[in-house]
Amino acid sequence: MRALYKPDAGPGLVMVDRPEPVPAADEVKIRVLRTGICGTDLHIRSWDDWAASAVTAPLIPGHEFFGEVVEVGPSVHDVQVGDLVSGEGHIVCGTCRNCRAGRRQMCIRTKGLGVQRDGVFAEFLTLPGANVWVHHESIAPEVGALFDPLGNAVHTALAFPVVGEDVLVTGCGPIGLMAIAVARHAGARFVVGTDISENRLAMAERMGADLGVNVRGDGAAVIREAQQQLGMREGFDVGFEMSGAPQALPSMVANMNHGGRIAMLGLPSGPIAVDWGTVVTHMLTVKGIYGREMFETWQAMGSMLQTSSVLRERIASIVSATFPARDWEQAFAAAATADGGKVIIDWTEH
Template sequence: MKALVKEKAEPGLWLADVPEPETGPGEVLIQVERTGICGTDLHIRAWDGWAQQAVSAPLVVGHEFTGEVVETGRDVTGIKPGDRVSGEGHLVCGTCRNCLAGRRHLCRATVGLGVGRDGAFAQYVALPAENVWVHRTPVDPDIAAIFDPFGNAVHTALSFPLVGEDVLITGAGPIGLMAVAVARHAGARNVVVTDVSEERLELARTVGASLALNVSGASIADGQRALGLREGFDVGLEMSGNPVALRDMLANMTHGGKIAMLGLPAEEFAVDWARIVTSMITLKGIYGREMFETWYAMSVLLEGGLDLAPVITGRYGYRDHEAAFADAARGRGGKVILDWTA
């Protein structure tokens, strides 16, 4: 089969012929239809410091996907050939304290699909049945391919109650854009998103932002004044990993405000801890998705009319992966999809 492979410990990805994955007794074999390019994939392609520590070549990369089940292991129940599925890319041990308590997203032994084991940028992928999400209602394949990052957005956005709240989102990348749509759909009063890319800010307006603010020329305080907010934001969703973004968010939160942080900083940085303490601000780190409560919430949100179509701005056949990765690396659009049926 064809697959995108990190063949060597150097920058690049290579389209190569590799053996089809074998299916164990508790696994499912999936014929891949669409995949989404993630920031993690860009890091692996660039072979930066993180990738050099996290990845061992050769490796089939990719973890955002959808496809059709073609084979199930002998111990698999509830999933059958022909089912349309997506996959949870965090593979957990199942035996640690958190796994046994149903908190699998907190497993300390998590292995990442396409990072710690062969992934989904291929014509076929094998996955443990417990990591397979069956789409019981019709979902557009492009949307089904991005359930993994959509789950990041839902997990982050729904960490705190949003009805009637004023929400600040720092970072209008693909997950930030999806969080805008979720916050608006969930009943937030105002949803303000910040970035330095006008293209991404325009996408944020399309998916429902009350105000899309280019912080290269305006401040979050300016945004507050424009909306008539007097006490600051109730909920913050930090999606950028940018130190300045978090500091500015903290400076514009109301007393008792709550911040969910998904953005991953490249290095340590200082924040105003005195403000956090005296304003009684809650900081909550977010990683991945709650398995599988977040997945249920995603499906329900889509059934309820949430529209993510504007977030997808690039579609390519898998043979055009170089152009697709270049598009994603520009950092000015939304999600980029690879079609493995073309």
């Protein structure tokens, strides 16, 4: 089978022929139809410090996908050959305290698809049956490939109640954009998105943001100006920090209402200087978000897409480009610009 492969620890990927994987008794084999390129994949290709510390090579990377089940192990239930599926990319141990308590997203022994085991940048993959999400409703293949990052957005956007609340979203990459759409769908009053890309800020407003704010320069000050423009009087009630940029969290803290709640998904590239005095005296809550809740988040995003045509259209519009697998280098280059939406690879085209 064709696969994007990292043969050893170091920069780069190569398109090679690899043996088709054989599913274990509790696994399914899936023909990959579409894959999404994530920031994690860019880190793995460039082999930065994070990749060197976290990734096991040799490896087929990739974890965002939509595909068709072609083989089912004898111990798998509720998944059949021919099912169209996405999948939860965190494979958990099932026996640690959190797993046994039903908090599988907090497993201390999590292995990542495309990080510690072969992933989805190939024509076939195997995945534990328990990690497979079957799409029982009709769905576009490109949207099916978004279910992993959409899950990150939904997990973040629903971390705190947002009905009638004012929401600040720092970072309008694909996951931040989807979080804006979900917050609007869930009943937020005002939603403000921030970024330094004018293109992405325009996309934020198409996702339902009341304002897209360019925070190049003094981010805290321009966010305060956005509050005044909207007629807000007491700061933001809920914040989604999606960027990991060093100035994003401090700017958010400076613009929160007393008792405000912050869900933090963006991974910082280094230490961040936060005014912890303000966190204490303004009684702020900061909650780390990683991945998705298994499988409440999956149920929530499936239900929302099924019942809202507006949300479906907004999420589908996140896809800015689709490339055949043979043009994977162009696809990675487009994803690395950090100026558009989601880039998809089509594995059905040769």
